[in-house]
Amino acid sequence: MKALVPVKRVIDYNVKPRVKSDGSGVDLANVKMSMNPFDEISVEEAIRLKEAGKIEEIIAVSVGPAKAQETLRTALAMGADRAILIETDETVEPLAVAKLLQKVAEEEQPGLIILGKQAIDDDANQTGQMLAALMDRPQGTFANTVELDSDSVTVKREIDGGLETVKLQLPAIITTDLRLNEPRYASLPNIMKAKKKPLDTKTPADYGVNIAPRLTTTNVSEPPVRQAGEKVEDVDALVTKLKALGIA
Amino acid sequence: MDFALSEDQQAIREAILGLCAQFPEDYWLQKDRDAVFPEEFYRAVAQAGWLGIATPEEFGGSGLGITEAAVMMQAIAESGAGMSGASSIHMAVFSLQPVNLFGTPHQQQAILPPVADGTDRVCFAVTEPNTGLNTTELKTRAERHNGGYLINGEKIWISTAQTANKMLLLARTTPLEEVARKTDGLSLFYTDLDRSKIEVRLIHKMGRHAVDSNMLFIQDLWIPEDHRIGVEGQGFKQIIHGLNPERILIGAEAIGIGRAALQRAARYARERIVFNRPIGQNQGIQHPLAKCWAQLEAANLMVMKAATLFDKGEDCGIEANAGKYLAAESAFEACHTAMLTLGGMGYAQEYHVERLLREVMIPRTAPVSPHMILNYLAEKVFDLPKSY
Numbered sequence: 001m002k003a004l005v006p007v008k009r010v011i012d013y014n015v016k017p018r019v020k021s022d023g024s025g026v027d028l029a030n031v032k033m034s035m036n037p038f039d040e041i042s043v044e045e046a047i048r049l050k051e052a053g054k055i056e057e058i059i060a061v062s063v064g065p066a067k068a069q070e071t072l073r074t075a076l077a078m079g080a081d082r083a084i085l086i087e088t089d090e091t092v093e094p095l096a097v098a099k100l101l102q103k104v105a106e107e108e109q110p111g112l113i114i115l116g117k118q119a120i121d122d123d124a125n126q127t128g129q130m131l132a133a134l135m136d137r138p139q140g141t142f143a144n145t146v147e148l149d150s151d152s153v154t155v156k157r158e159i160d161g162g163l164e165t166v167k168l169q170l171p172a173i174i175t176t177d178l179r180l181n182e183p184r185y186a187s188l189p190n191i192m193k194a195k196k197k198p199l200d201t202k203t204p205a206d207y208g209v210n211i212a213p214r215l216t217t218t219n220v221s222e223p224p225v226r227q228a229g230e231k232v233e234d235v236d237a238l239v240t241k242l243k244a245l246g247i248a
Numbered sequence: 249m250d251f252a253l254s255e256d257q258q259a260i261r262e263a264i265l266g267l268c269a270q271f272p273e274d275y276w277l278q279k280d281r282d283a284v285f286p287e288e289f290y291r292a293v294a295q296a297g298w299l300g301i302a303t304p305e306e307f308g309g310s311g312l313g314i315t316e317a318a319v320m321m322q323a324i325a326e327s328g329a330g331m332s333g334a335s336s337i338h339m340a341v342f343s344l345q346p347v348n349l350f351g352t353p354h355q356q357q358a359i360l361p362p363v364a365d366g367t368d369r370v371c372f373a374v375t376e377p378n379t380g381l382n383t384t385e386l387k388t389r390a391e392r393h394n395g396g397y398l399i400n401g402e403k404i405w406i407s408t409a410q411t412a413n414k415m416l417l418l419a420r421t422t423p424l425e426e427v428a429r430k431t432d433g434l435s436l437f438y439t440d441l442d443r444s445k446i447e448v449r450l451i452h453k454m455g456r457h458a459v460d461s462n463m464l465f466i467q468d469l470w471i472p473e474d475h476r477i478g479v480e481g482q483g484f485k486q487i488i489h490g491l492n493p494e495r496i497l498i499g500a501e502a503i504g505i506g507r508a509a510l511q512r513a514a515r516y517a518r519e520r521i522v523f524n525r526p527i528g529q530n531q532g533i534q535h536p537l538a539k540c541w542a543q544l545e546a547a548n549l550m551v552m553k554a555a556t557l558f559d560k561g562e563d564c565g566i567e568a569n570a571g572k573y574l575a576a577e578s579a580f581e582a583c584h585t586a587m588l589t590l591g592g593m594g595y596a597q598e599y600h601v602e603r604l605l606r607e608v609m610i611p612r613t614a615p616v617s618p619h620m621i622l623n624y625l626a627e628k629v630f631d632l633p634k635s636y
Binding site for chain 2: 034070073074187188190191192195
């Protein structure tokens with residue numbers, strides 16, 4: 001069985017994003033970029049399934065600029081077998097990514113597609129669900145635990161206040177949540193091996209997908225600066241305050 | 249001229265920083281306080297294959313250059329691990345160059361893989377208490393005896409000898425009076441650190457308490473002949489090959505420490521509010537930090553130039569020495585400035601800059617003092633007469 005793992009190049013989670021002065025978006029010039037952390041979890045999960053002998057091949061795919069090759073190399077260094085870059089410098093919305101992934105999946109016929117539940121740049125949390133809808137495949141989103149059998153996969157999902165277990169017929173789509181696993185760091189020998197693994201470069205046109213954005217971003221602004229708190233004398237004063245605010 | 253890290257070097261930097269993130273600065277502070285070897289770190293680095301970064305591929309390594317090793321060691325120091333992290337693996341990463349170059353295929357096969365995978369721990373037994381940097385006057389003797397050699401002598405500043413099971417030893421096989429050139433008559437050995445014949449005595453020192461430094465007292469240690477690396481009497485020339493890479497790595501490590509100190513200082517300067525504003529808003533805080541950064545990054549270019557030259561097989565003695573000098577001096581200034589930026593808190597261990605300041609004294613003095621580097625540069629760059 002093959003696993004398809006989409007990975008996105010995003011602003012590094014350690015970087016404090018700065019909004020461009022004209023409010024048109026986040027300034028990405030000279031900013032450290034990395035693999036979306038939820039996608040790292042997806043790659044890790046696929047590798048563990050492969051190590052358990054349940055998956056034969058892991059294909060990493062990314063949609064983005066030429067530099068997204070680095071992100072794919074990271075996936076290859078972690079343990080993916082080959083990679084596909086669908087290269088474009090345009091802004092690509094979740095629906096366009098889902099349409100492209102659908103085409104890749106039709107070619108590769110993976111038993112499992114494992115996506116991060118969302119990317120930390122736009123926090124859209126849409127691609128996996130849209131892909132499942134486009135392909136008319138079962139989906140297990142926000143995965144906390146994944147158990148793969150030959151024709152089905154059992155996913156424990158993180159939901160408000162607990163876990164929900166769903167059993168999906170393969171082929172299926174999974175989106176990963178934070179607690180599914182702890183991604184590994186690539187070892188040096190694997191970083192070296194990754195350089196020799198195949199990486200195909202395609203364009204959206206190769207798949208006949210129109211990626212023109214459907215949304216226009218009108219303004220991006222910094223979150224409001226946190227206001228100073230109020231100091232109270234003692235517990236009684238605190239309780240009175242909380243009551244006045246309707247909290248307690 | 250390309251001043252950027254290659255894609256691979258960038259990948260190495262990021263991967264090793266990722267690994268180091270599992271060992272936060274409090275880990276290093278605790279190891280320093282307890283004076284305990286960072287065993288967990290060493291094992292994690294060994295398991296992920298990093299020790300063999302410069303070991304040839306056929307002997308279990310990755311066969312990369314000294315540039316990549318420098319990028320790695322720098323990232324380790326920069327993560328907050330400082331010299332405690334860098335020195336814990338320095339020997340495995342770098343010291344076996346003479347075996348690479350001069351060992352027999354049999355010796356290489358026997359020696360290199362267990363060091364690259366972390367099984368064997370090596371220390372580098374060269375410097376002696378009574379010779380200092382005048383290496384050709386080493387007093388430790390290796391005399392022919394029973395088809396091998398009998399070793400007697402003392403060594404000093406031997407790092408990791410408390411945990412090492414192997415040592416690379418330089419000893420005199422022909423007395424100084426009997427050799428044609430002062431550089432002749434020394435031989436190199438790779439052998440067991442036999443504690444029944446070698447007393448290892450800890451040196452109490454200023455910093456880097458996690459990685460031990462020692463005196464070695466060697467008495468009647470017998471070494472079989474096939475533990476000698478290369479031709480008898482050529483040991484000095486074999487060691488010389490490792491001097492420039494060592495300066496490059498130490499320089500890169502110093503830069504890492506300097507960066508770590510500046511990061512902590514800048515963070516403190518942003519967050520510390522005095523007189524109703526962050527202290528980092530004052531130019532008296534800003535300018536020293538900015539100046540340190542500029543000097544540190546300029547020094548890094550010299551270190552990386554030396555590394556690039558070395559990997560191309562070109563002469564790099566001048567650049568390696570100048571790079572080590574600039575790196576150590578600017579890193580010291582960075583640590584010193586960082587401490588002043590933190591004011592009184594800079595003196596408290598929990599802010600980590602005092603540890604970095606103590607550790608940066610190592611690349612300042614070792615493996616060669618700034619004075620000797622300036623002598624060397626004056627002689628080599630300006631062709632001035634030797635002053636000593």
